[in-house]
Amino acid sequence: MVDGLAMRASRPRAVITGASGGIGAAFAVALARDHFDLVLVARSRERLERQSQCLRDACAVTVEVAVADLARGADLRAVEARLADDARLELLVNSAGVATVGPFARLDSDQQEALIALNTVALARLTRAALPGMIERGRGAIINVSSIASFVPARYTATYCASKAYVTA
Numbered sequence: 001m002v003d004g005l006a007m008r009a010s011r012p013r014a015v016i017t018g019a020s021g022g023i024g025a026a027f028a029v030a031l032a033r034d035h036f037d038l039v040l041v042a043r044s045r046e047r048l049e050r051q052s053q054c055l056r057d058a059c060a061v062t063v064e065v066a067v068a069d070l071a072r073g074a075d076l077r078a079v080e081a082r083l084a085d086d087a088r089l090e091l092l093v094n095s096a097g098v099a100t101v102g103p104f105a106r107l108d109s110d111q112q113e114a115l116i117a118l119n120t121v122a123l124a125r126l127t128r129a130a131l132p133g134m135i136e137r138g139r140g141a142i143i144n145v146s147s148i149a150s151f152v153p154a155r156y157t158a159t160y161c162a163s164k165a166y167v168t169a
Contacts, residue, residue, distance in 0.1 A: 011061070013088040015039040017070060017079075017126065018096030020047035023145050027093045032059040036091065041066045041079055070096050070122035071114045080129040087137070092130045094123045094167075095145040099160040112159050119163035 014031045018024035019040035028038055032055040040048050045067045052063035066082065068075035083089060097119050100107055127142055134140030149157060150164035 011035055011037050011088075012090035013037045013039065013086060014091040014093060015041060015066075015079075015083060015086070015089060015130075016093040016095060017041045017122070018094075018145075020044045020051060022095070024093065024095035025051060027095060027143075028055060028063075031091070031093075032061045032063070035059070035061060037062040037064075037088070039064045039066055039082070039086075041068055041070070042096065043067065043069050070126075071098075071117040076122050076125060080125055083126060083129040084133065087133065089130060089133060090140050092126060092140075092142045093145070094126055094143065096122065097145065097163075099157060101156050101160075103156060104158045107159070115159050116163055119160070120166045123167060 014027075014036045016024050016027050016031070016038060019028050020042035024042070028040055028051060032038060038052075038055065038061060040052055040063060042048055045065065048065040048067065052065050055061060055063045066079060068079050070076050070079065083092065098115050100111055100115055123144055127144070130140070130142060134142075144167050146167040147164040149161045150168035153161040
């Protein structure tokens with residue numbers, strides 16, 4: 001039993017935002033198979049709990065759930081604090097993102113602001129929260145998920161394309 005506990009404590013940990021679906025969920029599966037313990041971050045507790053149980057069962061890793069809307073200040077600050085205090089953090093995957101579609105002049109301004117908050121502000125703040133510990137430990141990595149849209153803006157997706165250009169830059 002002690003050996004099992006020691007092995008778990010020595011495994012690297014990855015924090016994945018947007019982990020309840022899409023690219024974030026795919027990262028969670030791949031990293032669990034590579035024996036990373038995980039912290040899955042997204043808005044949907046039900047989806048996160050379901051995914052975390054599947055990963056625990058299939059890969060025998062520790063999976064924690066952090067329900068957070070990263071476009072909301074209080075939720076973002078809670079995840080930032082978690083990253084800053086995690087001595088086992090080896091990898092941050094910033095995969096959370098959202099898109100809106102339509103003529104810019106007709107899109108809801110609050111939705112556009114939330115898109116910018118999630119796709120750029122949250123990504124920058126979480127990256128900034130994770131970096132000092134990684135630098136101090138001399139190891140770690142950050143993956144920021146972008147999009148081909150950052151290079152080729154498309155009609156009716158101005159804010160999304162601009163946010164992904166920020167990520168790419």
